[in-house]
Amino acid sequence: MIDISFEINGRKVSPRNMGNALESAVLKSVQESITKSVGSARCPEHGQRPKVKVKGRNLDSLSFEVSGCCDQLIETVKKKLK
Ligand SMILES: [Zn+2]
Structure with a gap:
């Protein structure tokens, strides 16, 4: 799991x-x-899993911040989260 x-x-x-x-x-x-869409994501090159931070001023204005090895x-994770 990511x-x-x-x-x-x-x-x-x-x-x-x-x-x-x-x-x-x-x-x-x-x-x-998030788990459903990118829970099994893994970098094909480095074998690393991404991290997703869900941020917002409140629960109605959440946005995703994705970090990973490259x-x-x-980009792949961001696309899937949209
Ligand atoms: Zn990578």
Whole structure:
């Protein structure tokens, strides 16, 4: 599985430590959809897995930040996340 992290309003959060059940469910569904689309992604050249950071001021304005071993992997993952 790939590494997915969340940062909401500058604070690191995870579906497990959100105080609010509704917000926790939102993060969980985002996490699941990322896992579904790029969870098995791996760089064909370096064998590395990408990392995805989900960032936003709040849960309504989330965007994805992808990092990885090379631009090719990052581009592939970004395309799949759209
Ligand atoms: Zn690579």
